[in-house]
Amino acid sequence: MLKFLHNIQWNRVLYLSLFFLGVIAVVIVMSLVNRKDDQQVCREINIFIEGKEAFIDQGDISALINKNYGNITGKPLVDIPLHKIEQMLKKLPYVSEATVHLDMTGILAINIAQREVVMRVINKNGREYYIDLNGLKVPTTLKYVPHVMIATGNIDEGYKNPLDSVSSTLVKDLFRVTQFIERDELWSNQVVQVFVNQDKDIELVPRVGNQQLIIGTADSLAQKFSLLQTFYKEIIPKVGVDAYNKVNVKYAGQIICEKRGAWTFDDLYNPEKKVKNNTL
Template identity: 90%
Template sequence: MLKYLHNIRWNRVLYLSLFFLGVIAVIIVMSLVNRKDEQQVCREVNIFIEGKEAFIDQGDISALISKSYGHIVGKRLLDIPLEKIEKTLKKLPYVSKASVHLDMDGIMAINIAQREVVMRVINKNGREYYIDLNGLKVPTTLKYVPHVMIATGNIEEGYKNPLDSVNTSLVKDLFRVTQFIEKDELWNNQVVQVFVNNDRDIELVPRVGNQQLIIGTADSLEQKFSLLRTFYKEIIPKVGVDAYNKVNVKYAGQIICEKRGVWTFDDLHHPEKKIKNNTL
């Protein structure tokens, strides 16, 4: 018997014993953790809203969740439908992304990214809507009015459902023109509005001067705006900002200017002739 006990590798027995004790300890701890998880309640809800717009705020999100799912704080973590809450938030027309997370301490984190709108359309019937960076329609609201380009005039396309895509070539052109203007510092400062006239040509409403700047469609925008730049830098300094009633660059490579009143270039050098011509 003693000889048998002497042959036992006690160090291996010790390691095996420690191993099984460790497994038992882990099982006990996991059991306690699971029991705690089952009883753990939400202690706090933190809402983070990203984006330069202010269509929605934390109060709006909190009210929507409470209305749809009841009070979250105090509810067991297992009873909080995270996926459903996330889907509800993503359906909001002003939300581009939404995620909802819970940690082991009972804190819910809601992260929301707002849509960025680039143009406000007011069609010929007075129907209004925004268009976001992806070309989707976003409803207007009295709560917040972003500082974006406004498109008015002979625009037929209206608004039916949130996040509908733009479907007419005219509004698609307006969207392209607006994006072009926004990316150029000069035109972003000079153009205050886009307008569609009765010929369905797109016009630019300038900040300085009161002439009609007709560009037609969104084709060849680089060339058309280059011609307008030439008009402002080389022609305006010679004739004055109000010398022309219309400036048309809709035709490739041409600047067609319609004079305001009766005058000639010779009048610019002889003001007394200009007075005489205008009197006649």
Template identity: 55%
Template sequence: MLKRIRWSLLFYTILGLGAAVGLVVLMGLIERKDAAQVCTSLKVNVEGKETFIDQEDISKMINNQFGNVVGKSLREIKLEDIEQAIEKLPYVSQAEIHMDMDGTVRVNVKQREVVLRVINSQGREFYVDTEGHKVPVTLKYVPRVLVANGNIKESYNKPLEEVETILVKDLVRIVEHVRGNELWENQIVQMYVNQDKDIELIPRVGKEVLLIGNADSLDSKLRRLELYYKNILPKVGTEAYSRINVKYGGQIICERREGWFMDSLQMKISMKN
């Protein structure tokens, strides 16, 4: 009878049961050790090119809302609650928190990146980030981004609302379109929305306003503006025109300062030229 017993199967079965019991015991010891682990320090790292917030801001927020974490056991520190509280800050896009084996609580924070500052027709100001959310303005930090003002009806009620109007979405499209373009990043210093809801670009060099209308056909409109700067501006100088209109397809309409008329340098152009 004993000869019929598969000793190898019995051996591996006992070995497996022993390993399972050992694992349970080990996990229990680790859990008790983790629960008894005391926080020895708090380290905060803030990522991103913006400086809306810094390590000190995050540390203060944690200590104010959750008490001083240093000296507390892991059981007392609500890591998930802290992480969620940080992510509710309007300047934070993501937060991760964990404790090292040596008891260091590490907090990694990723900031929102803003691309545009909007001043609406009521004087309310807000930023728009890369995800299309509205971010509040702060006196602590002023990022170097384009400012848009004028006849902008987009409201601002609370942080992280999504942009609603086509107009502000167009303004963001323009910013994203010229990003990385050395000429336009340096030349455009502001955007203005006039009474006709047309977008005007305010240049760094020259006193003329560059009227583009909306964000449609941006490549074509900017190419025509480049033609103006290369072929027309050198002939007439920076004082000749008050506005350069490329709103309409295939045209560069130059408006003299003393009055609007079809100037000799105004032209209908073919993009083949």
């Protein structure tokens, strides 16, 4: 008997005993925690809204949750439909992302990222909508008017449902033009609006001067804006800011200017020639 006891690996027995005791302790603790969670109620709701826009605020989110799920504060945590609340918030047209989670202390945390809009479209029938960074349509609201580029004029495409994608080539071109302007400090300061004329050409409305700056489509934007920069730097100093009514750069490599009050066109610039006096 003593020999048998002597042959037992007591260190191993001790380790195994401690291991099983640890497992039992964890099970007991988890059982107590789960029982506590079942009884825990929501003590507080914290709403965090990110983004430079102000389409929605904490009050809007709280009101929406109360309308659909009642007063969350004071409810048992197990009765709060986190996933449904999160999916509801993600469907809001002004929200790009939403997360909802509870912590161990009973605090419900809601994180909202707002959509960033880059253009406001007013079509030929007066229908208005925004376009966000992803090219999706966002409804306008009287609550908040963001400072973005406005596109007006002979625009057919309207608005049906929130977050519809832009469908027409024209509005896609307007979006590309707006993005190009916003990325350039010079043009973002000089261009205050984009306009579509009766010929479906895109025009720029300048902050300084009252010329019609016609760029046509969104093709070759870098070249077209380079030509417009040449007009401002080389031509206006020679002829004055009010000499021309229209400045057209929609044709490759040319600046075509229409004199104010006349129908005479002067091709003032092309890449192979240099401006001399006021005309070529």
